[in-house]
Amino acid sequence: MATPSDKRIAVQALDAEPAPLYAARRKVQPRTAAGRFRRVRQCVGAVLLALFFGLPWLQVEGRQAVWWDLPQRQFHIFSTTFWPQDFILLAGLLIIAAFGLFFATVYAGRLWCGYACPQSVWTWLFLWCEKITEGERRQRLRLDAARWSAGKALRRAAKHGLWLALALATGLAFVAYFSPARALLSGFFTGQAAGWAYFWVALITAGTYLNAGWLREQVCVHMCPYARFQSVMLDRDSLIVAYDAGRGEARGPRRPGSDAQAQGLGDCIDCTLCVQVCPTGIDIRDGLQVACIGCAACVDACDEVMGKMNYPKGLVSYTSERALAGERRSTLRPRLLGYGAVLALMLLALGTALAYRAPVALDVAKDRLLYRENAEGRLENVYRLTVMNKTASAHTYQLNASGLPGLQLHGNTQLNVPARSQLNVVVALSVAPKQWPGSAATVTFHLLDGNTQVAADSRFTGPTP
Template identity: 55%
Template sequence: MSERIPSRDVTPDPAVGQHPPVSVQQNMYASRQHIYVREIKGLFQRLRRSANWVLMLLFFGMPWLTWGGRPAVWFDLPAREFHILGGTFYPQEFMLLSWLLIICAFGLFLITVFAGRVWCGYTCPQSVWTFLYIWVEHRLEGTRNRRIKLDRQPFSVDKAWRKTAKHIVWLMIALATGVTFVGYFTPIRELVVALPTLEAHGWAYFWVGFFVVFTYLNAGWLREQVCIYMCPYARFQSVMFDRDTLIVSYDTARGEPRGSRKRDADPKAQGLGDCIDCELCVQVCPTGIDIRDGLQYECISCAACIDACDSVMDRMGYPRGLVRYTTERALEGGKTHILRPRLAGYLAALLVMMGLFAWALGERVPLEFDLERDRNSLYQQTRDGRISNVYTLNVRNLDDREHIYRIYVDGPEGLTLVGNDTLRIGANSSRIAAIELTLDPEQIDMPSKTIEVRLVSQSDASISQTRESRFIGQIRR
């Protein structure tokens, strides 16, 4: 039988039956044991840190960028306008957001099937901010052993200032996070002036405070608890894994039996594998697991254990890769299949959704209007005997420049627009206007007729929209 990736066994003891006895207490939550994460250097940690700094730079820097005289990214909830890099979107365009979320979902599925939880280890906001807080901890409290010693020693001036400085920096990061987040909904240049002068809106203070507490607790205190107990992704990730999914795994056949030895000793002569049981892979893990116990849902694929183990292998003169990104099939001695049906399916769905989304954005017209017939009266008769219907236009200019729209009507022969046939609307503005349409009674052979109202920009004929309604009149007998 082929050897599979070892995993932690949580199956009830067969000796007591299929299910555990009623008297057996099963704890669904373990008391938190503080994890002293050791700092490690290596290829994957350089990649992770680079990705983390880029993501934080984008998060903290984007609200300060301007585009066309306003923030490049600004979700203006009171005005129900969402400004993103020069484009203005409205709640009526919710379908675009739905497509974008579906694209993100299929992208996450694709990445998970191909490379496991690399999203968690490299780009998840929880991991990004946790690693930032751990980085501050290393700078102010020292190495792992020094932090353990610091926590065990009695209160002192050195301990007090280090702990105080760490929590102050944590709170400053949390404050910057809260202000930046609110800065996506309120122009941040105005927000940073209004907050200290107590001129900001009450909700701004609430949400800044909420994210200060949220960030401080999640990244500073809860950390791995969020990944283990709160994040749903950790629970359903195994459904998307297959035998060709890249995972961080320990090569049991090569590493066992583990044991300490001198650097120049021959492990084979001592009956040992390549693992020297230094537990460095455990010390660098942000969730505190031992990767040698097999595949575990707590693993976030940050590859810190790979860099740690490779550094030990280099010092011992052994080949790298005792802990590595690999697949279940490769550990069994087979060949990993990169392109496989499930991966191809997710990739095809992702490409289709991205294509549709790009097409929708390309075909998007920066004009939206609603046409509603006046319901207070079915119709009126003018002095010259014509039948009149009144309609309300609610027009929204989604462009970042002013437009003058010409109104065209189409319907039964002789349908006429009364009054001005143009509308001037400023950039990213809306306007409500009433129009009157008249028709010769001789043309009314049915109680209602289909009509169309079309708006066309005078400066750009490609910007146009058409709406359909009904013209109501009385049939002459």
């Protein structure tokens, strides 16, 4: 019979010097790995960079195709112009983007991080600059360990020069979405640009240089919130970059063609190339980690080694926990279907809202003066109207009002509004004292142009009994 002393938890002596809670950063010098996933990253990155740097230079109908015109409070996307009243559509677009990210995460983990995240795309670009100025991984490591010399200083200066040039181009391209690109570029280097333009270009340049050149994987591991909540969204059927320990263990070096089973070894030859190519410096053989961005560089490196060893590829691959356990992976599962259904419904709702978006908008603001008596002895209220023409052509709108018996509209009733512009007018409504109901009433302004009609309500005030 067990005594109480037998059930006590074993006590283990602690180390005299516990491991430090904080450790100095170990600089990651990733090696270049050729393969199909690298080609996919390059193609995706090239498309995204071309869009980012190229869109501000496209012209549509005599203006910049994509342009946040903050002074005029307009957002131009090709032939469509959005106004502040349309920003609910922008909110919907952001929500759709979030659900799209959730859907992609449930299906294939950090697919966004590995292939399309700006931090990853610019980091790969900065690593390419580092490679052409300082060499491949071994050369960079030797250069880091070498003493300072003219050659080392020249290589470092060339690298940082390229980094700064790319960062400056990024800053200019970003600001070009808020200021006409041609005017910005011609005025920036001649001192003619606005002060805020220099401020934001400098800020984006510094942020790009710091994040893509110096922080790199630290942004992905410690600063990006996506790295933290991705584990909540993954399930056993989500595609992840993983190492097949059942096939790879035990690790050990061997010659090509040797009998690994006779030596008690698995397929992993412990070459550590999967670690050397990782942009965050992790060992994928330790299992799924928060620092893994799913770029599949380790897959390319391992497949190349497996090919040289005449082993089957896929020791490191896109797979799932269920597949690694020898079970059948389920693709259509409730969580993925739920995100997909919500995403489809939201896309349908956004498309419908865009298709039926009113081409004209009317805002009414009542003057602060409650009421007054005009020269005809009628009770009069003053209103400030803003008419927004969202179409690509000029329109003439007919203005009238309703809501009270004998209501009269004073002011311009034929409103000519240029394309993609707004017109501010002041009008007045009046009613005879004998027709005044004695309490505030709702009046409606109507704006008509052919088959287009919009209305906006306001209040009409007068004396109380």
